[in-house]
Amino acid sequence: MDDKTRVTEWLQPYLNDGQIYIVDVQVVGRQGGRIKVTILLDSDTGITIEECASISRQLGGQMDEQNFFGESPFVLEISSPGVDFPLTFTRQYVRNIGRQLTVTLLDGTLRKGRLESVADDHIVLDIEPEKMSKTKKKKEALTAAEAPTGPTPIHFEQIKKANVDVSFK
Structure with missing residues (x-):
């Protein structure tokens, strides 16, 4: 299973039973070096900075505890898509x-x-x-x-x- 699929699976419990949905997940970098995980989330009413921060803390903590990328350091960024991001759903x-x-x-x-x-x-x-x-x-x-x-x-x-x-x- 690739990193993007694993991140998507691990996100599911934090999405409020589908009220929040994943727009995009990107995992860039390499094992042994710095890895950057960027996640774009949205909802039918929009998503707040507080919601993104809460999900980031929970998911980031879980990824650290479970040694998601082994010994490789990673950066986790969670935000909304922004107005310039194309509509996909x-x-x-x-x-x-x-x-x-x-x-x-x-x-x-x-x-x-x-x-x-x-x-x-x-x-x-x-x-x-x-x-x-x-x-x-x-x-x-x-x-x-x-x-x-x-x-x-x-x-x-x-x-x-x-x-x-x-x-x-």
Whole structure:
């Protein structure tokens, strides 16, 4: 069993019966040297610094007691994904209904719009027509005509990456 799988297993008791979920686990470094374990956690209502610190203390203590990496020193970092981290779970999409997203499709196409709804197999993005300058309008008139506008379903299997657009308005 690899380190990432072991860390994921050891985390389970601290996740409040699934209220908190794992977004990402990374274990980098090498045996015999310094190892860095980075864990990103989230919940449907967000996760607090206090929750991350509590889980870090408990898991870190258990890893120390059980000699998780043998004699190799390690650093354990637990935090929330942050606004720049791509959405990866349906639960994250649900929490962001009403927010602006930039979605990159597998074919490289970008779709920008407000997230209207989330289903088991797709999201609905309300795509606004792109505002273009006069020269860009002439140049891209053909491709713009092909781009969808309005409420547009996008299946999860078509999504390469989806990020929430941060607005300071």
